[in-house]
Amino acid sequence: MTIKALIFCKISHKSMLEVLNKLKEIPEIKKLFSLTGDYDICAEIEVIEINELYNSFVKKIDLIEGIINTNTHVVMKEFVK
Amino acid sequence: MQNKHILNIILANLLWSIVPILASDLFKTQSIIMVIFQRFLISGIILFIITIILTLYNNKISEKEKIPFSQLFNHLLKKNEGFFGLKYYIYFLLLGFLGIILHILGYFFALKLASISFALVGFQLSIIIIAFYEHGVRLERLDIFKALYLLILIFCIIIISYIKFQDPSQTFINSSFVGWFYIILFAVCVSFLHIGISKDTYKTKEVDLLNRNSDYKIIRMLLKLSLVFILGFIPFIPFLIIIYFFPLESHLYNEIILFVSDLPNFINILFDWRMILLIVFSTIIPYLLMFISNANWSQYNLTYSQWMSILTIIEPILSLVFGYIIIGEYFPLEYLIIVLFLLVISILFRYAHEARSKVNAYILLRLKQGLLNSIPIKLLKLDGVCCVQSLIGTYDLLLNIKTNSIKDIYKLINKEIRQLEGIDKIEILFINKINKVNQ
Known part of the structure; x- marks a missing residue:
């Protein structure tokens, strides 16, 4: 059972492409959305356990220069039609 | 994963275009009404049986959330708010009736009165009608790509009509307005059916069940299609009786006479290999492919209905090609290549429109x-x-x-x-x- 989380990121000026490229290199990130609004990027991440989410965030995402601020949401349930 | 489902849509369109041409002799010897009657009634019954078997399998053998028959059938008596508040069974009945009429008109036109390529004029006209509906009623953006797409279709209609006027065998089109009336009626029926079929909305309990068991979506779609096919014949029989006693047009009247005379051979026609081909490979399998794709569609990329709109032109392209190769329809090769090239280009424009406008x-x-x-x-x-x-x-x-x-x-x-x-x-x-x- 995988855990899905959405990491909303605010990016500093002129760093968008660089940040996107670095996020693409992280295997746990399955999709990247470029957004308009309060956040610039949303990264959809899938991990096996919550510890892996912590490791991916602390050891990979948090180290990327250009990310000013993040807001992580864990998906509890997905409803579709 | 998504590519597999797009391929399913292409395969379904391929089957819809080639199988009726392979079975075209059947339409020439038997009444088209009989062929359509058997194709959809028998397909409807088979799809209904598949629905029941799948539901029973889900409830008795699989460990997934149960799908109560009461809930599956209960929604038929509820109102469909998306379609004039009519009850679901009436909504399905109207869709079915419209579908039967347009299939009879389409095949009647393509294989008896005129030609496949000319019948495709009606199909392309319907795409234009739907585009104007989407622009006018649903306020969808008419961007440069959609405009080019429609222009190409109009241009193709003009070329095909020009070719058919040159065709000495097409006396029906050249000498009668009835042919044009039928083609416009066909286009209007296709448009109404296309718009109407998307007006199906799930009830709250259904959405809830669908989220506990995703298979409900396929079972619900199968039930819908089977009932559309079966219920559509309820108003169709009185319609035939009216036309029989008050004949408005001789071609259709003769077709009804042929249908009545074919009735004693019902079983023989049903077990004709071409009829089996039509029922299995041109009706049941393509719809199953479409439903499986729809149920498993990823929500991130272009939607299922967008891909359907993009790929819908594949059916007329292949019908033109197969009609030319298999039946040997009159269509100068140079013009055929131009029309095919334009239609392929139109797919790219439609894709560009769908990808940009959403x-x-x-x-x-x-x-x-x-x-x-x-x-x-x-x-x-x-x-x-x-x-x-x-x-x-x-x-x-x-x-x-x-x-x-x-x-x-x-x-x-x-x-x-x-x-x-x-x-x-x-x-x-x-x-x-x-x-x-x-x-």
């Missing part, structure tokens, strides 16, 4: 306490909401929205979502680009 957005919602269980299902019922994710974080829900225009997003947020009780905060994030990273 507005994708994320909406983050913070809810008041105690509503996390009920609000997601209410939100899912709204037009444009593809997926709702329940979150742990500063927001409670994330909505994935796909609409045809900014106006639709405005309407969805201000007139639908903000009207729901218990929504504390709304954050709208438009999606510029989706990067597929590691699938």
Whole structure:
């Protein structure tokens, strides 16, 4: 059972492409959305356990220069039609 | 994964275009009404049996959430708010009747009165009618790509009509207005059916069940199609009797006479290999392929209906080709190549339009306490909401929205979502680009 989380990121000026490229290199990130609004990027991440989410965030995402601020949401349930 | 489902749609269109041509001799020797009658009635009965078997398998053998028969059939007596508030069984009956009429007109025209290529004029006309409906009623953007797409279709209609006027065998088109009346009636029927079939909305209980057992979607679609096929014949029989006693047009009247005289051979016609080909490979299998694709569609890329709109032109392209190769229809090769080239280009324009015009957005919602269980299902019922994710974080829900225009997003947020009780905060994030990273 995988855990899905959405990491909303605010990016500093002129760093968008660089940040996107670095996020693409992280295997746990399955999709990247470029957004308009309060956040610039949303990264959809899938991990096996919550510890892996912590490791991916602390050891990979948090180290990327250009990310000013993040807001992580864990998906509890997905409803579709 | 998505490519597999797109291939399913292409394969279904391929089957729809080639199989009726392979079985074209059947239409020439038997009454078209009889062929359509057997094709859809028998397919409807088989699909209904498959629906029941799948439901029984789900309830008795599989460990998934049970799908009660009462719930499966109960919605038939409810009102379909998306289609004039008519009850579902009447909605299915009307769709079925329209579908039968347009198939009779289409084959009648393609294989008896005129030619396959000329019947395709009606098909292309319907695409133009639907485009104007989407632009006028649903306020979908008519961008340069869609405009070019429509222009190409109009140009193809002109070329095909020109060729058919040159064809000495096409006396019916050249000497009678009835042919044009039929082709326009065919186009109008296809348009109404296309618009009407998408007006099916799930009830709250159904959305809830669908989220506990995703197989409900396929079972529900199978039931819908089987009932559309079966119920459509209820108004069709009185319609035939009326035409029989008050003949308005000799070709159709003769077809009814032939249908009555074919009745004693019902079983023989049913077990003709061409009829089996039509029922299995041109009706049951293509629809099953489409349903499986629809049920497993990913919500991130272009929607299922968008891909359907893009690939719908494959059927006329292949019908033209197979009609030329297999039946040897009159169509000068140079003109055929030009028309085929234009139609292929039109697919690219349609793709460009669909990829550009869709507005994708994320909406983050913070809810008041105690509503996390009920609000997601209410939100899912709204037009444009593809997926709702329940979150742990500063927001409670994330909505994935796909609409045809900014106006639709405005309407969805201000007139639908903000009207729901218990929504504390709304954050709208438009999606510029989706990067597929590691699938």
